[in-house]
Amino acid sequence: MPLNRLFREGDHEDLAEERRLATFDTDEMAAIIWGSKEALSRRREITKRVAEHPELHDPYSQAYMTRSEHMDHAARKATGMLRNLDALDANPMDGSEMYHLTNEVIGISGYPLALHGIMFIPTLQAQCADDQMHWLEKAMTMQIIGTYAQTELGHGTNLKKLETTATYDAKTQEFVLHSPTRTSMKWWPGNLGKSANHAVVVANLIIDGRNYGPHNFVVPLRDAETHMPFRGITVGDIGPKMAYNGVDNGFLAFHHYRIPRNNMLMKHVKVTPDGKYVPPAHAKVGYSAMVHVRAHMISTQAAFLAQALTTAIRYSAIRRQGEIQPGQGEVKILEYQTQQHRLFPQLARAYAFIFTGQAVRVIFQRVQKDVARGKVDEMAELHYISSGLKAVVTYLTGQGIEQARMSCGGHGYSKASNMSELYGVAIGGATYEGENMVMLQQLARYLMKSAEAAKSGRAVGKLVDYLVRSSEQRSAIDRQPDHDYSAHLKAFDKAAKLQVMKAYERMQSLRAQGLLEEEAWNANAVELNRAARVHTRQYIARTFDEHVKAVVHGPCREVLLDLLHLHLNYELLDMAYYLLEDGYLSGQQLDYMKEDMYRLLARLRPNIVSLVDSWDFSDHELRSVLGRRDGHVYENLYKWAQESELNRTQVLPTFEKYLKPMMKQAREQSKL
C-alpha cells in the first residue's frame, strides 16, 4: 500500500503511478493541514455520512441550475441538513465541522440560511440585552430567519455616511425606519431578498433631531405565515452576480416603518422610553466580529486555492499533450517546467495560507480571552495583521485559482471544472468584509506609527520588530542554501523594513512640501499599500517557516521544507524589486535563487499529487469533473455534457424559428 492513502485499485493509471511515489503518509499530512488527527477523522466521518444521505445531494450539477432551481435545492438541502445534524454526526457548536458539512451538502455558492448563521446570530449574541434574548432563542431554534442589513446602494465602506434613519417617536415609543433617498436602500445583504423574514438593520439613530450615528435594530420584514412583506417595506433580490448565485442578496427600503423601542439592540447602548440616549461604555464594541470573519477568511481562502490546485494538479497528471523528446510519446503536462512553475508555487502558498490561518486563529482565541478579562493590548495588532492578510491572501488566491484554471487549458474553461465558480466565490473576498485597498491602508496606518516609533527610538510591536532589529547591508544568500534558509527569511525582514521606511520618509517629504496631512497620505497611498503588502508577505513567510519547523512527523516535515523553500525563493524573486533597488541582493544572488527554485520544482514533482491529495477534499466537495480522485476525466466529461440544458431536445426551437427559414430562403433564391 502506497503512503498516499487515496490510492485505490481501478484508478486511472497515470494517477496511481503518481500516488505510488509519495515519500510521506498523506493521512499524517492531512492531520497537519486540518489541525489534528481528530479533526481529520471528524471531517471524514461527516463526508461519509453526507454520502449516505442522497436526499441531501443535488440531482444534477449546480452549473445547470437556474437561480430559482439553485435556491430551491439549496433550501431543500439546508433545511434537511439542519433537521439531520444528529444523523450527520456534526456538532452545531463547532465552526469547522459546520463549515465542512456545509461545503459537502451545499457547496460554495451560498444558500438561503447562510447569513442567518454567519451574521444574524452572532450579532444577536453580541448585542442583545438581557430582556432581548428571546430574539436570539428564536434565531437559534430557527423559528425566524434573519440577516444583517448594513450596506446601502450608495455606501459600503464609509459607514458614517449610511442614510437609513431610525427616528425615535417618544409618544408611541417606537422607532420609525425610513429610507430617505434612492441611494439609502439597503443593497447586497445576503438572503435579504427572498429568504429572511427578519433583519438586523443598521440605521442612524435620531432622537429629537439629533443624529447619534449608526445603530442596530431588529426588524421584522415579512409575515411569518404568508411571508409577504409588511406594509412600509419594499424588498427583493438584486439580481445575478459573478458567483454566489445560491444567495438572494437583497434590496430593502423603508417607508416610515415603525418598530417598538425595544427592537433596538441594547446590550451596549440604550434609548430610554422618554428618549434619552445612553452611550456605550467602550468605543470599540462589536469590533471583534469583523476581525473574526477576516481571520477565518484566511483559512477558507487557503482551501479555495487548494481546491483549484487539487483539480489542476490531478488533471495535469492524466492530461498528456506533446512530446518533450520526439518519438518518446506524449508526456503528462505536469512534466513541463512552465506547468510546474504555474502550479507548485501556488500550492506552496495554499500551505502557507492554511498555516497562517491557524496562527491567526490562535492569536484570535488568545485576544478573545484577554478581552474578556479587560486586556486589550493585542487587539489592535490583530486587527491590523488580519486586515493585511485579508487583502493579500484574497488577491493572491484569486491569481492562483486563475493560474490553476488556465493550466487546465480549454477544459478549465468549462463549468465542468468548477474552476470559474471557485474563482468567482474566492475573489468576492477581495471586495466584501472591507475592500482590499481600504484594508491595506488600515495596516499602513499601523506601519507608519511603528516607523515613527522606530525612528524616534521608541518600542515597536512584535509584528514589526524587524524595524528595529539591525540588519546587514548585503544579503548572505548563497549558491547552496541546503536546509538553512535563514538568509532568505532575513531578506523578507529587510524588504519589509526598506519599504515601510521608504513610505515613511516619503510621507515626511510630502509634508515638508506643504501638503496637508490627508493630502500627503493620499499622495503617498500607493507606496503605503506596497508597504502593507510587503509587510504581510513577510508575516506569511515567517509564519510558514515557524509552522513547518514545528512539524514532528519526519517525512512530512521533509516535503514541507521543500515547499517552504520553494515559497521563500518564489516570493523573494517576485519581491526582488524591493531588495535589488537597495543593493541588498545582487543579480548573482537572484540567479542562485532561480536555480534553487528550478531545483525545488523538480524535487517536488514526485510528491506533488500527494501534496494536493493531503487536503483530503472529497469528490463531492470538489464538484469538479477534472479533479476527480480516480482520474477518469474524459468519460465523465462526456457524461456531464449530456446533461446540458441544450441537449434536452435534439433540435432546438431556434432551428424552426430562425435558422431553417434563413437557409430555406437562401436556397430558394439560389435557384432563381
Place this chain on the structure above:
Amino acid sequence: MPLNRLFREGDHEDLAEERRLATFDTDEMAAIIWGSKEALSRRREITKRVAEHPELHDPYSQAYMTRSEHMDHAARKATGMLRNLDALDANPMDGSEMYHLTNEVIGISGYPLALHGIMFIPTLQAQCADDQMHWLEKAMTMQIIGTYAQTELGHGTNLKKLETTATYDAKTQEFVLHSPTRTSMKWWPGNLGKSANHAVVVANLIIDGRNYGPHNFVVPLRDAETHMPFRGITVGDIGPKMAYNGVDNGFLAFHHYRIPRNNMLMKHVKVTPDGKYVPPAHAKVGYSAMVHVRAHMISTQAAFLAQALTTAIRYSAIRRQGEIQPGQGEVKILEYQTQQHRLFPQLARAYAFIFTGQAVRVIFQRVQKDVARGKVDEMAELHYISSGLKAVVTYLTGQGIEQARMSCGGHGYSKASNMSELYGVAIGGATYEGENMVMLQQLARYLMKSAEAAKSGRAVGKLVDYLVRSSEQRSAIDRQPDHDYSAHLKAFDKAAKLQVMKAYERMQSLRAQGLLEEEAWNANAVELNRAARVHTRQYIARTFDEHVKAVVHGPCREVLLDLLHLHLNYELLDMAYYLLEDGYLSGQQLDYMKEDMYRLLARLRPNIVSLVDSWDFSDHELRSVLGRRDGHVYENLYKWAQESELNRTQVLPTFEKYLKPMMKQAREQSKL
C-alpha cells in the same frame, strides 16, 4: 460646448463636470482610436441604425437569460441582422464594420452563426479547389451553417496527435470518418452542438493503412429539413462555460460515417479516385489564417479592456465614498491615488494595445500581399510577434479587467456591471487560438535563434535589432524627463536584450551539463517565457511611442504623450527586476520614475473620463448599468434588479416547501 463630445444636458453632474475639463476633442481622439474619421462615422452610423431597429434588441438583460433563451434571442437577432444588412448600413465585406455591428446587436457572448463567419467561410475560401466552390457559395449565401471542428476531447495543442480518422475506400470512392476512442471526440468547436449542419472536420487521412496526417473534410452533419443528425453521427452541446454561453460549443463523434471523396478540401492536396496522395506544393499552407486571428485578437482585447475601463472610470466619477479631508464632504473615488493607480495605467495599456493592433494589421496586410507574390520573408516574424502579443495582451487584458471590476467595489461584482462576462470572454483568449504558454515558447524559439545569430555576428531581424545595437551600461533616466523619454525606451531594449541573452546563455550551460536539446529546452522553459514576455512588452512600448509621435492633432498628441509616458514608467517599474539585477537602473532612478508616474496620474486626472469616452462605446454595446454615459447609475441599478428572475413572485415556492415548515415546527416545539 465642451471638447468632450459626449457631454449632454441632463447627465449626472459629476460626469458633466468631468467632461467640461477635456483639453482635447474626443471626436478627434475617437478617429485616432478607430483608424480614421470615416471609420468613426461608419461606427456611429451602424450604432444609430441598430438603435432604430428594436426588433434586433434583447427584451431583457442577457444576465437573466437561461442558455436556451440566450441561444434563442441570439439566433433571432443574428438572422435578423443578416436579413437587414442594407437597412443597417453595414458592409458585409468590411471586417471592422461587421465586428461592430455584431457587438451592437449580439454582444460579446457569441451566437449560433459566429464560427460560420470566423472559421468555416475562411477555411473554405483558403482550401476549396475550383470544383469545390459550391461549398463556399452555399456558405456565403447562408444555405448551410458550418463550423470548424479540430480540437478533440483529448487533444488541443498537439495537432499531430488528433485521433479522428478519415480512411479512404477506393472501392466506393468515399472517406470513412471514425472516432476510434472516447478522447477522439471532437470537443469545443463553437456552434457544433446545436446550430451547424456542416463542419470542416480535421481528421487523419488514411490511405492503404498509411497515415498522411491531419487534413480537412467538409462533412454534412444534420439533415437540411429536419436538422436531425445523420446516422453515424453523435453530436451535442458540451455544457455551460465560464462565459460565451450564447455559443453552443459542441461534441461530435463519428461511427464509420461515409462522405464522398470530393468532400476532402483539395486546393492544396489531393487524393485521386484510385487513392493516390498528391502532397501540397508548400508546407506552410493555411498558416496565415491563424496568424490573422491572432493579429485581430490584439485589437479586440484592447476593446475589451477599454470597455471595462469605460465602466470603471465613469462609475468612479459618480461614486462618492469617504472624505480625504474631514468635513470637506465625500469625494469621488476617482480622487484616490490608489484608484488612479489601479485604472490609469490600465487605460494606457488599452491605448498601447489598440495602436499595436493597428500596427500588426498593417504588417499583416503587407505580408498577405507579399505572400500572394511569392515573397515570404516577413511571414515568420509576423507569426512570432503575433504569438507573443497574443499571450501578453490577453493576460494583461484579463488582469486589467479584473482590476477595473474590483475598483467598482460591490457593484462591480453584480452582473449589472457586465464586468464578469467581459472578463470571462476576454480571458478565454488566453486559452483559445494557441494556449499562452505554447505561444510564448514559439516566440522564444525565434529569440533563441536570433541570440545565436547575434552571438556569432550574423544579421538579426528588425524585431530584435536591440540584440546587436550597442547599449549603455547604465541608464540615462533622470529626474525630470520632460517630453524626452528616449532613455526609458532604451531601457525596454536593454531589458529585452538582457533577458533574451540570459535565457540563451542558460540554454548553453544546460547543454554543457549534458542535457539533451529537448531536456535543456524544458529545463529552461520559464526563463524562455520570461524572455518572450519582455521582448513583447518592448515591442508594445516601441510601437506605442511610434504611433503617438505620428499623431498630427496637437491636443490629442499632448494627452497621448501623457498616457505614453505613464505607460513607460509603469511598465518599466513592473519590469525593473530585469534592469536592477544588472545594475543598469539604480534605486534612485526607480524613485525618479515613481515620482514621475505619480505626477502623471495627477496630470491625467482631468482628462481621464474624456480618454475613456473617446472609445465611443454606445451604452447598448457596453451593456453595463455602471458604465452608462449619463451617469445615472443608482436608479438604473434598481430598475435592473427588479427584472431578476427571483422577483417574478414575491414569495418563492421554497418558502412553502422548506422554510415555513422548518420555522413552524420550531415554533411548535418551543411551545412544548
